[in-house]
Amino acid sequence: MAVDAGLIEWVAEALAPIGTVTSRRMMGGATLYCDGTIFAIAFEDSLWFKADGESDADWDAAGCARFTYAKSDGTIGSMNYRRAPDDVYDDADAMQQWARLALAAGARAPAPRAKRKR
Template sequence: MAVSAEYKEFVAEQLEGLGPVRMRGMFGGAGVYLDDLMFGLIFEETLYFKVDDTNRADFEGEGMEPFTYEMRNGKTGALHYYEVPERLYDEPDELVQWARKSLAVMRTARSAKLAKAARSATRKKPAAKRTRKSAPRE
């Protein structure tokens, strides 16, 4: 089921204090972005925020669980996105604080990815040796 335009508009209004949030459709849901960072996910009219070890306890303390999906092989997969507690919709300032933490998670992940790319770029393979052909002897 695709995410309704009304729900996307509701989420954008709730996150106004964060800045110009935009939504991009993906896999029947929508990614929630600020600038070029996807910090949230909407699926079946439910909002999820990105988590790591820095903010996971906030979600688990509220009894929230990760976004899960069924894989082709029948197993269940989970993403590093947890459902946002419903009570936060009545507390937009707190909701924005939680969103900021998820943005920080994404910034940290991006920085780590860029650092890894920079390290691997400095370890490029050496160029192949060229052999020099000598002029024919007379």
Template sequence: MPARSEYLDWLIDELAPLGTIRAKSMFGGWGLYCDEAFFAIVDADTLYLKADDANRAAFVAEGVAPFSYAVRGKTQTMSYYSLPDAALDDSAVLLAWAKLGFEAALRARAKSLRA
């Protein structure tokens, strides 16, 4: 289990206006849940937010990187994107981006319940 960092604790405090935030250790990093919806990954003190067809263009337009990891010599990319730099300097901007990730998580959860 990775050790909790000051950055992770800061994120949990900053994201609290979205709902009940919970961090769960996973794969050497952390998964963030808001009201039990998995909406973000924290790895190496970087926040990655869930993206889908409805919000991916906003992340791409900012030129931010998707979350990727190596497995058996190949790079795998997930549909979670890092934040623009401005989001770390302004709580309102951070919450606006986090809300995009949370909404994507809610859409994914609703879709899986319909299936």
């Protein structure tokens, strides 16, 4: 299933007061950035916000599940992303509140390592 383009448009519209949202397609989904900081992924019709150890308690309190996926060896993997609360899909203030938490986690994340040349 493809990423919901309308979802990405909504995120960009709702977060316009915070910054410019851009996206990059990745593994059947899209990675979302706000002014260059990664803060979310969109997969199918769902939005997943970046989380970390500092923000996990907030996500847990809101009942936001961790992003999990099936690995090729049959085990389950997880990533530091949390399912967006339902109200972000139709409330710009809620979108901004949760996106700010995700942006803070994105800002704290270590810079990606440079790819090694062969």
